Amino acid sequence: MEGRNSTRKLIEIAKTIRSKNAGVDKITFDIIFRDRADYDLVRDSRALTRETVAALYGIDGDRISDFVEFDPAFAIKFTLYRVRPSGSPGDPDIFGAQQYAPLMDVEIPLSGKTIVQTIAARDTDPCR
Amino acid sequence: MESTRIICPNGHLGFAPLKPDSFHLGVAAKPDFIAADSGSDDVGPGPLGTDTSTSLRQWQEHDLEEMLLAARKLGVPMIIGSAGDTGSNSRVDLFVGMIKDLAKKHGLTRFKLGYFYSEVEPEYLRAKMRGGSPILGLDGRPPLTEEELDATSHIVAMAGVHPFMDLLDRGADVIIGGRSSDSAIFAAAALHRGHGMSESYYLGKVLECASFCAEPYGGKETVMGEVNGSGEVLVTAMSPAQRCTVASVAGHAMYERSNPYHEYVAGGMLDMTHCDYQQVSEKTTRVTGANFMPADEMRVKLEGAGKLGERFVGIAGIRDPYTVRHVDLVIEWARTQVRERFGEDGYELYYNVFGKNGVMGDLEPVKQTQSHELCVVVQAVAPTAEMAEEICMTGTRQMFYARLPDVKGTAGSVSFILDEVLRASPAYHWTLNHTVAVAHGLELFPRHMTQAGG
Numbered sequence: 416m417e418g419r420n421s422t423r424k425l426i427e428i429a430k431t432i433r434s435k436n437a438g439v440d441k442i443t444f445d446i447i448f449r450d451r452a453d454y455d456l457v458r459d460s461r462a463l464t465r466e467t468v469a470a471l472y473g474i475d476g477d478r479i480s481d482f483v484e485f486d487p488a489f490a491i492k493f494t495l496y497r498v499r500p501s502g503s504p505g506d507p508d509i510f511g512a513q514q515y516a517p518l519m520d521v522e523i524p525l526s527g528k529t530i531v532q533t534i535a536a537r538d539t540d541p542c543r
Numbered sequence: 544m545e546s547t548r549i550i551c552p553n554g555h556l557g558f559a560p561l562k563p564d565s566f567h568l569g570v571a572a573k574p575d576f577i578a579a580d581s582g583s584d585d586v587g588p589g590p591l592g593t594d595t596s597t598s599l600r601q602w603q604e605h606d607l608e609e610m611l612l613a614a615r616k617l618g619v620p621m622i623i624g625s626a627g628d629t630g631s632n633s634r635v636d637l638f639v640g641m642i643k644d645l646a647k648k649h650g651l652t653r654f655k656l657g658y659f660y661s662e663v664e665p666e667y668l669r670a671k672m673r674g675g676s677p678i679l680g681l682d683g684r685p686p687l688t689e690e691e692l693d694a695t696s697h698i699v700a701m702a703g704v705h706p707f708m709d710l711l712d713r714g715a716d717v718i719i720g721g722r723s724s725d726s727a728i729f730a731a732a733a734l735h736r737g738h739g740m741s742e743s744y745y746l747g748k749v750l751e752c753a754s755f756c757a758e759p760y761g762g763k764e765t766v767m768g769e770v771n772g773s774g775e776v777l778v779t780a781m782s783p784a785q786r787c788t789v790a791s792v793a794g795h796a797m798y799e800r801s802n803p804y805h806e807y808v809a810g811g812m813l814d815m816t817h818c819d820y821q822q823v824s825e826k827t828t829r830v831t832g833a834n835f836m837p838a839d840e841m842r843v844k845l846e847g848a849g850k851l852g853e854r855f856v857g858i859a860g861i862r863d864p865y866t867v868r869h870v871d872l873v874i875e876w877a878r879t880q881v882r883e884r885f886g887e888d889g890y891e892l893y894y895n896v897f898g899k900n901g902v903m904g905d906l907e908p909v910k911q912t913q914s915h916e917l918c919v920v921v922q923a924v925a926p927t928a929e930m931a932e933e934i935c936m937t938g939t940r941q942m943f944y945a946r947l948p949d950v951k952g953t954a955g956s957v958s959f960i961l962d963e964v965l966r967a968s969p970a971y972h973w974t975l976n977h978t979v980a981v982a983h984g985l986e987l988f989p990r991h992m993t994q995a996g997g
Contacts, residue, residue, distance in 0.1 A: 437800055438682055439682075439846075443797075445794075445798070447790075471908060472908065473906065485797055488796070490797060494801035496682070500976070502587025502972070503972045504893055505893030505895065508902055508903070509585070509587045516903075
């Protein structure tokens with residue numbers, strides 16, 4: 416197991432990956448996980464941080480207004496400033512609803528220890 | 544203290560119709576209030592700028608009719624905020640007229656119809672600015688300038704609980720609100736019944752988008768919220784297919800917000816940092832621990848839209864792989880032709896290249912298109928329709944004549960599905976996303992009471 420599956424794509428782990436306007440000047444991104452184990456796996460991997468998402472979207476870090484790890488909902492959330500307000504002419508996504516796709520392919524590194532923990536958590540979770 | 548229960552059938556009344564089955568289940572549970580928000584700034588600055596609705600009149604009427612008949616049958620107040628998408632004065636009048644017409648249509652017994660306006664005159668803000676009370680920007684915007692104010696067509700202020708509570712205190716059976724914070728519509732009802740601020744505002748926060756706080760995902764279904772008098776908020780899905788779970792309720796706190804812990808309204812901030820979520824039955828989640836913190840200074844949020852000009856749209860397709868690779872040169876050629884005719888400024892010209900980065904623009908990480916064909920949407924904005932049409936026509940048709948050094952096809956560089964450009968809605972932009980200091984929560988929201996029904 417170790418070595419072969421050293422990473423997994425975020426789309427294989429997350430329950431929900433979405434983007435949406437947060438007011439007229441920002442777009443907010445939510446990555447929501449099914450359970451604590453998946454959430455901890457991704458959060459602890461540090462594959463999603465203010466710096467990595469800024470690099471992914473090719474923007475300066477100061478365009479990210481908020482980066483939040485939201486434990487009650489097993490969610491990682493960040494928000495970026497638009498260059499111009501929503502619905503200005505030329506804005507291709509008035510609702511900001513189709514900006515999340517690049518997140519899907521983010522590779523989440525799995526340490527051997529993490530894999531074992533994750534599988535153990537799954538085996539005892541009746542919801543899975 | 545007695546508990547208070549509110550049902551919400553729609554997170555944006557009018558944008559799509561409510562689902563009647565779960566609404567009727569909610570009504571059968573005999574709630575104390577029936578309430579919904581009808582507004583959104585998601586629809587862009589156009590509706591506020593042109594003072595129109597983006598929702599269809601028949602869908603607005605459909606939901607108002609369902610809610611009015613249920614509320615009058617139960618004898619409980621019905622509350623609508625942000626009438627007609629924008630909450631401008633004309634949208635409040637539109638909904639007030641609809642309520643009166645529906646009352647007549649159904650022969651309803653006479654009832655009290657309260658409403659308030661939210662529009663703000665530019666001169667009011669100018670006086671504030673000149674009087675040393677700056678109009679502060681939100682989300683990184685600088686304070687408002689008089690130049691930006693002059694370029695604004697319509698302004699609405701975002702009401703808190705205050706005008707709703709005033710109308711409830713005066714015995715309104717139905718309330719049609721101008722622009723309002725979503726959560727204030729519901730919070731006002733709970734506060735009116737004597738509940739605490741923290742649970743009342745949290746109730747509003749969780750109910751505002753109806754079934755978006757339930758799972759599985761499904762909009763326009765009814766949700767019931769309850770404050771039980773001991774600081775607890777209970778939220779229950781009414782649709783047989785949905786449940787309110789810890790994950791769905793907690794998840795909703797972050798929907799459309801940059802920060803899931805803080806919700807700002809006129810008069811304070813709801814802090815959800817220490818919320819505790821517990822599943823108490825199959826369809827119900829209980830929330831405790833929210834904390835409303837009153838603000839030292841009452842500031843009200845303002846939304847404003849300003850006109851940029853008339854707008855035309857053109858569409859072109861590209862299939863030649865060489866041209867696909869060099870689409871930037873094709874666009875630059877067309878831009879150059881526009882510049883030669885119209886100069887450098889006094890208009891706006893946009894190209895969205897679908898198949899390359901049409902959806903994400905500069906945020907698109909895929910820099911080299913993988914597509915075998917492209918669709919280019921051209922938008923031109925100018926002071927007059929004639930000028931916008933000519934710029935759009937030049938900017939679209941000149942792509943056909945683009946001169947690429949090694950292109951094989953020399954009879955035309957793009958395809959057209961129409962040999963014309965299309966008149967689109969005028970272009971607007973959000974000029975105000977600011978706040979203004981007020982003396983009290985009623986200052987910007989004149990209230991009126993009338994009657995409807997026989």
